[in-house]
Amino acid sequence: MPVIQIVFFSLLAIVAISTAIAMLLSRNAIYSALFLVLNFATVAVLYLTLGAPFIAVTQVTVYAGAIMVLFLFVISLLGAEKLPGYEPLKGHRVMALLLALVFVVELVLFVVYRNQMVGPMPVVTPEFASPKNIGVTLFTQYLLPFEVVAIILLSATIGAIVLTKPDKKRVTPFAQEKE
Amino acid sequence: MIDTGMVIEWIIKSLVLILGLTGGFAYLTWLERRLLARFQSRIGPNRAGPFGLGVPIADAVKAFLKEELIPHYADKVIFVLAPVITVVPALTVLAVIPWGEPLQMFGRQVSLYISDVNVGIVYIMAITSISVYGITLAGWSSNNKYALLGGLRATAQMISYELALGLSMVGPALVAGSLSLVDIVHAQQNTLWYAILQPAAFILFFISSTAEINRAPFDMPEAEQELTAGYHTEYSGMKFALFFMAEYIKMIAVSVIGSTLFLGGFDGPFVGQFPWLGPLYLIIKTVIWLMVLIWLRATWPRIRYDRLMSLGWKILFPFALLNVMVTAFVVALVG
Known part of the structure; x- marks a missing residue:
């Protein structure tokens, strides 16, 4: 992979991950929603660079265009932008951390135990x-x-x-x- | 492959498109004022320059020099970002529109579109679906009840009419057998214009696109009797000018897209012999479409809000679905 591609992909990855973290940490629901939109848009750009323009524009239309607009609409309609400081659902943070851990373990296991026959990348037209x-x-x-x-x-x-x-x-x- | 000449070509074409749209915006406001004045038996602005052609320039200078106010309780970051978020989709949506057959210029083949992606129509839908954000955010960040109500109305209206708009664009794509706008124009050259082959889709596109850009008679988000000025109540100076610009550029964009999908695009008599006529034909069709929009504004009263929603969901959306199904059946049977 040429260097310029690695730089580009890592830039996109950094943007995607940092917007995801910012979405989680933001105390204002509108900002959270906007960070999520940015995240979706970055994923769409990733699809675009991987040679899948249809999936990229569909991602933008469905997630950024339809679902998140509804989220924003509901948040501003209800005036629910200020999130409470406490946990409305008892113990959901612990549960979320546990599930995230399970996901990461799964990912590592997949990478370790997947089919090790690595052939040349298929040429995608x-x-x-x-x-x-x-x-x-x-x-x-x-x-x-x-x-x-x-x-x-x-x-x-x-x-x-x-x-x-x-x-x-x-x-x-x-x-x-x-x- | 990509070489320096191609990069320069892309930059020049993008610049021409963006400058053309901004210039088009300036003179569309002039055209609208002059035409509205004629419709109302007035003369209209005719003092600055010949035929009042200097009025847009004076307006631009005024917008630059005006004081910018940001309300104390507004969310400043989003308040400043919202006009920009509104303008960018309006400027980028026309990147997939072909303006004519490829031309020979400066010793190289120059295609008169910025990009001919095989998902042109989906791209247009993606961009129109994003263009709601600026208005919603402007309404929310102003911290003003009129702005918030205007923003919410605009969001609800644009989400509702997006469905019918998207489905009405499926008709031409089905008949042409391609999502690329270049292919759609070529398919219309071989058969008839899709305004004739797809009349239902044409009418649906016209109504729902007028609602999508918040033009009269669907200009509920800025109904001044009820909402002062809607989502841009708190905006002044250059930021207000950006909203104004986005609105008029969206008008132009919708007219260009509609002409391309339904009125043959750059197609016209003798366009095969003289390819330079292509852009001219498309501009003429666009101007006619724009004049119809202005004519509608001059003659139609604003529709009531609940009627607007029920028109979108209960009439246009089922009709658009039906049109897609019938077209798909016919295309499958014939072709």
Whole structure:
């Protein structure tokens, strides 16, 4: 790998990690959300440098464009930008540290015990990550996971609609009699 | 491969695009004032220079010299950043638009686009989805109830109409069989303009893009009777000018994208023999689109906020979905 690439990747990695840490440490929810947006954008640039423009722009559209805008909207609508100094959920910091530790151990084990047959890097053509190729792979090789995700998303949508529906006052003959 | 000549070419093309958009913004404000005056049987600004052409320059000087106020209780960092975050997406969204066939200039082949990525339409959607941030943050950081309400309205409106906007751009992509705007223009040269082949998508794009850029009759985020000035209530001087600029550049951007997707882009008579006509045709189509937007502003009252939301979610969004499904069926059956 040429030096310039290593420098570029490490710069991106530093930005990604520091924005993630800043997101965790910030005491203002709006700033946290903005650091997360920066993090997503940096990951998108990583995808772009790896030759996957479709995934990069999708990442920006879905995460930075749709999900985080909703987060910002809700935070500023509720005026919930000042985070409380205490833990609303008892012991969630300990749990988070434990889970992070598990993740790191998993990662190390994966690197140590993975298939050690390291061949030459496959040459990736620009066509490899084209929207057409991604679509074909999605609808043939990964059809089952794709359909499962579709059902999960659909049920989540229906759940959101049901949960936000205002409660209708039930007027039953029985209740009227009691009054 | 990348050589020095290509880098210089990219820089020059980017500069031309950015300067063209800023210059276009200045004279679009002039055009809007003059046209609105005509619509209302007035004369309009005609004193500074011939036909009042000096008015934008005077406006720019005024904006530079005005005092900049930052409210005491505002979040200063975000307050200063918000206008910049609003302008940048507006300036970058047109990078994937082709302005004409490649030209021979200075002994080299110069393509009249900054980048022909194979995900052009998704790129446009990504940039439009980011452009909400500046407005939301401006509203929040001002620490002012009108600004906050305006920012929230703008966010809700832009999220709602983004769906219909994105789906209306799927129609041309399906018919052309490509997400690249260069391919879409070429496909329209071979068949008809997509305003004729995809009339539903064209109308949906027109309505939802007008709402996306907060133009009348969808200019709820700045409804002055209710919200003073909306999200930019607390902004003055150059920062306000940046919001103003972003708004007008978004108008131009939407017109260019719409002309490219639905009105044949740089296509026109004799463009094969004289490739220099390409940019000219695209500019003419853009100006016509802009005039329609101004015409709408002069003649339509503002739509009520709840109607605006129900129009976006209950009418435009289902129609856009239906259009995508029908188009996909037809394309699969025919081609």
